[in-house]
Amino acid sequence: MEHFDLTIIGTGSGNSIIDERYDDKKVAICEQSTFGGTCLNVGCIPTKMFVYAAEVAQNIREAGRYGVDAHLDGVRWSDIVSRVFGRIDPIAIGGEQYRRSTPNVTVFDSHTRFGATQPDGRYLLKTEAGDEFTSDKVVIAAGSRAMVPDAIAQCGVDFHTSDTIMRIPELPEHLVIVGGGFVAAEFAHVFSALGTRVTIVIRGGTLLTHCDDTICERFTDVASKKWEIRSHRTVVGAHRDGAQTVVELDDGSTLFCDTVLVATGRVPNGDLLDAHLAGVEVTDGGQVVVDEYQRTTARGIFALGDVSSDYQLKHVANHEARVVRHNLLQDWDDPNLVASDHRFVPSAVFTDPQIATVGLTENEARAKGYKVKSKVQDFGDVAYGWAMEDTTGIAKIIVDDDSGLILGAHIMGHQASSLLQPLVQAMTFGLGGQEMARGQYWIHPALPEVIENALLALCGEPPWPPSRRH
């Protein structure tokens, strides 16, 4: 039976592990789907390309506010699809070809599971295509998958998830989105801006419930003006009526539409690996259990990314991949193993308005016992916000009144994911709110002034200008 020094299951962030330090190792890479993983193929990257086209369309509709009269003549959906995947697909193909041509790497392209560990301690792996091989070490980077509620999965009606919705042949007339998280919010923006009527069905009363309450409420308010939101409703089934899909809700009402997108969350793929056969603990939810060094409960087996992380974020998976890349080359119990750093993980939702967040929500900060001060600063209160005629953008910042440190930042509005970065940086490197506000220059009249002003409102002016004394 063929034996490998290292096996990597999954080619998202997992694929980035092997660098020149692994040239003398024999490596197996297992990918049942497309090289590059969720982010490249069906996640972050293509969605943002659609989102940008949506922004262009939305801006045209709103141009009149700025004294510029314009008409949106039409949207060439198939051109957008071709542009996006014409760029992405070759990257995925090229990635696979590169790995197949790497002398010390063997690619297995069907689903791979663990078998019973060999008497000599080598891990056994079996592919759906019938290959069996052993490996000294394994990295589980098998990602996550879209979760579809049984009521929809079993009703026999066609539906889409984020895996397929970006490749549909034409723009829907009426899209029903089930779920109210970030995937729902991004696709609602994409399709409504491009001209589709959008209805969202959510179990609770608000969208983006993972966000700070202020963002969650304000966003839901903005969203409800553009999209029809059926709140406190669950989908109990669906059937076809001629050319239409009829979505059945738990209050007996129905929604007629031509396309359904299920965006009810993603679950880790740890349940599909028979990992227990190798001694790898997996939670009931399918998450591979890891410690701070990304070690699973089985010696020599690491995991990273969506399959083992509480964050379903590419930048977290990449960070964990760097940690694994280092730790894999150390002894399992080496005191110099590096720990993953999950202290200040930012994230963004590329919807409209864009949302970006880092750190604690106000509720979380209060629950942890901090002496919380928070400020909601309107974009419309700074000069660049005037220029944009902005009426909805806000930056909410939360500080610890005892230490002056920033506990969380939550931005909804233009450039939110860019405006957040100085706050991520301040939190990560321990820069206090007042020092951040007054210890550096902020370009006038650029949009980051909204952050400066929020911090000043929270932390006050320092007793004198914090300048150098000569």
Place this chain on the structure above:
Amino acid sequence: MEHFDLTIIGTGSGNSIIDERYDDKKVAICEQSTFGGTCLNVGCIPTKMFVYAAEVAQNIREAGRYGVDAHLDGVRWSDIVSRVFGRIDPIAIGGEQYRRSTPNVTVFDSHTRFGATQPDGRYLLKTEAGDEFTSDKVVIAAGSRAMVPDAIAQCGVDFHTSDTIMRIPELPEHLVIVGGGFVAAEFAHVFSALGTRVTIVIRGGTLLTHCDDTICERFTDVASKKWEIRSHRTVVGAHRDGAQTVVELDDGSTLFCDTVLVATGRVPNGDLLDAHLAGVEVTDGGQVVVDEYQRTTARGIFALGDVSSDYQLKHVANHEARVVRHNLLQDWDDPNLVASDHRFVPSAVFTDPQIATVGLTENEARAKGYKVKSKVQDFGDVAYGWAMEDTTGIAKIIVDDDSGLILGAHIMGHQASSLLQPLVQAMTFGLGGQEMARGQYWIHPALPEVIENALLALCGEPPWPPSRRH
């Protein structure tokens, strides 16, 4: 003769000096023009409002690239003007009314100069309206003005400067801009995006010569595809020919146009104050000489902003105003005076593409003897740049290879003024390039990744992930 504890000449940043700590002081404020100064009335704020409308128009023209077909039907110039000044003018009027209603403040609304200092050491001030008063202390915050070359000023043909161009009654057909600095670059963008043909006359070969060479060259290249650039030319005169203005160049050629904008720089107003009568040294160029505490050469007289600064930037003037506000309340020779901090002053040009810069250019860094490493990172190499189909955006970062510190950053592209802020923050607080890149998370796939990638290309990956060790 009326006597004041403090006189402030100019109501831009100067107007922000008097806070509650000055409630028991008798203050004179002198403003010959409109309250709020250059920034509010004819500078940063209105220009950005025009620039945003221009961006909206430009995006419509480029929408087809994203699969969105649109028509620009027209630009309502007078609506744009009304929107901008309908917002700004009331702020200026309100600012004046507020000061006039402040019990301890007297407003003098004509040009004010110094007279000969009184025998008792009190400074004498005289207004054009005939008022005379004395003051213990004076703050000179008289700003700067657009400079117009004699050849244009004296030829008898109407021309505009940034003071007037934003209030013209209709969009020009053909605008000739004299000069190639930031004012020229912003208005060229505004008017060309809104539909005006633009010709720029510059003495040298490139626009924005204050920028790093890479930015300067790339921007000039982009600009020359949109605007007609007459380089290595000087305007020697102008005359009327029917309804047209004919601009005469030094090579004998002429430019027919309907509107001329002179944007050949701004000069400080220190030459208009008879400041020598108070013992205030003023350079030949009209700049009031100050030390690092913003003290002029005359005891009790401070200066700030464009009239005394090498930077013609509102955020610098505001910083200096905070310094003066503090130092005014100390003794003249107090060892606790605060110095202005001009180490890391960012600036932006809101043209197309937008430009933002902080710190040294590559040439400056080499001239100072640093061991320079620099990297030009394309926006098009990060995922968000793909989404934008960006072909021109760059971030150039310069580090000191000995210390790893960032020496300068120069960005041309979307959101440049927002993307720059984390670099301003890193430079100000001494965060090294490698630590900045790998010590914090960067949202994927947001635009700040262009900064992360530039830093990684420059500084390399750290020896292992810079995570906490537990």
